[in-house]
Every structure is written in structure tokens, then in C-alpha cells.
Amino acid sequence: AQSVTQLDSQVPVFEEAPVELRCNYSSSVSVYLFWYVQYPNQGLQLLLKYLSGSTLVKGINGFEAEFNKSQTSFHLRKPSVHISDTAEYFCAVGGSYIPTFGRGTSLIVHP
Amino acid sequence: GAGVSQSPSNKVTEKGKDVELRCDPISGHTALYWYRQSLGQGLEFLIYFQGNSAPDKSGLPSDRFSAERTGGSVSTLTIQRTQQEDSAVYLCASSLATGTIPEQFFGPGTRLTVL
Numbered sequence: 281a282q283s284v285t286q287l288d289s290q291v292p293v294f295e296e297a298p299v300e301l302r303c304n305y306s307s308s309v310s311v312y313l314f315w316y317v318q319y320p321n322q323g324l325q326l327l328l329k330y331l332s333g334s335t336l337v338k339g340i341n342g343f344e345a346e347f348n349k350s351q352t353s354f355h356l357r358k359p360s361v362h363i364s365d366t367a368e369y370f371c372a373v374g375g376s377y378i379p380t381f382g383r384g385t386s387l388i389v390h391p
Numbered sequence: 392g393a394g395v396s397q398s399p400s401n402k403v404t405e406k407g408k409d410v411e412l413r414c415d416p417i418s419g420h421t422a423l424y425w426y427r428q429s430l431g432q433g434l435e436f437l438i439y440f441q442g443n444s445a446p447d448k449s450g451l452p453s454d455r456f457s458a459e460r461t462g463g464s465v466s467t468l469t470i471q472r473t474q475q476e477d478s479a480v481y482l483c484a485s486s487l488a489t490g491t492i493p494e495q496f497f498g499p500g501t502r503l504t505v506l
Contacts, residue, residue, distance in 0.1 A: 314494070321499070323498050377422070381433050
């Protein structure tokens with residue numbers, strides 16, 4: 281069994297400020313972790329993924345995430361956000377052929 | 392290379408009518424997923440196809456929902472006797488057959504509104 285908890289449903293932040301979107305997971309099998317972004321009226325787009333190796337993963341648009349096995353976390357970070365980063369962000373865990381998604385975090389970037 | 396496409400992009404129907412939603416996966420992707428995304432909710436898994444294997448239908452919410460995949464490519468999700476609670480965005484995703492590492496590619500979704 282596997283599950284994902286995104287601790288914040290909404291994160292407001294000012295432009296150029298840093299941001300962290302939190303994700304905790306549980307899985308009884310090998311862990312593969314993903315972050316997806318969904319812009320308004322679009323499908324989901326892969327931001328980054330952790331499969332193995334380095335625990336710090338860099339993705340597109342300046343985002344990065346760190347896999348922490350002891351804390352079962354995979355938090356997403358960006359040092360300086362832009363207005364265009366306003367979107368819904370989903371954390372997902374693989375390990376079975378059907379990944380499990382979190383409920384999403386809405387990132388709202390204010391000017 | 393084209394991505395995953397879905398049609399129609401928007402569908403408005405009356406309660407009790409049947410609807411069909413279409414998904415064209417990326418060429419060569421053998422795995423195909425359907426999800427439902429209700430307002431403010433995460434992704435609810437509906438059904439999974441992998442090659443010629445029997446589909447995993449464990450996420451279908453009722454027997455009014457069905458899906459098929461013809462020739463291992465295009466998929467159609469059918470909802471019979473639609474209800475207002477069926478209103479949602481229906482997302483399709485495809486992936487290569489990479490076992491337990493399903494990096495998925497999503498379509499733009501079909502927004503279904505049941506009046």
C-alpha cells in the first residue's frame with residue numbers, strides 16, 4: 281500500500297520569495313517519487329522525479345526536491361518564485377504500476 | 392512528436408444522457424490511465440490498461456462507467472446515465488511499460504458538466 285500527504289492545500293507567496301511545498305509519503309515497496317505541475321485548464325506536467333541515487337533532484341523551471349527517507353518526505357522548493365509559477369502542484373509516489381497522487385497544493389504567487 | 396490528446400475538451404450534457412470521452416495516447420506507450428479530477432480534489436484513479444492484458448478497473452466508481460482500448464492505442468471512457476456528481480475533469484495519461492516506474496504523460500483533460 282502507498283499513500284501521499286500534501287500538508288498544505290494552499291500556499292500564498294510574494295514574487296521573488298522562496299517557497300517550499302511539503303509532501304510526505306508512505307510505501308511498502310520501492311519508492312519512486314514525482315512532482316507534477318498543473319497550470320489552469322491544462323493537464324499535469326512532470327516537474328521532477330526521484331528514482332534512485334542523489335537525494336537532491338533538480339527539475340524544470342528552477343524547482344528542486346529532496347528525498348528524505350528517514351522523514352519519508354519529498355518537499356519541493358524554489359529559491360525565487362515568479363508570477364508564472366502560480367499553479368497546482370501534485371506529489372505522487374510510484375512503486376506499483378498505478379501511482380498514488382496527493383490532493384495537490386495550490387501555489388499562489390502575488391506581485 | 393504529439394503528446395496525449397483528448398476530445399472533446401469540454402462536454403455539457405443533461406442528466407441521464409450517455410457520454411463518450413476519447414483519449415489518444417503517445418505513440419508507442421503501452422500503458423494508459425484514466426483519472427477523474429473534481430473541483431479542489433486530487434486525482435482519482437479510474438482504470439488502467441497495459442498492452443493486451445485485462446484492464447485494472449478497480450477505480451471505476453459504479454457500473455455506469457466503462458472504458459475500452461482498441462488496438463492497444465485509442466481509449467474511450469463511457470459514462471452511462473450521467474449524474475450531476477459525474478461533473479469533473481477527466482484526465483488521460485500514458486506511459487512506457489517501465490514496470491513500477493510509471494512516468495506519466497497527461498492529456499489536457501475533458502471537462503464534463505452534467506446539468
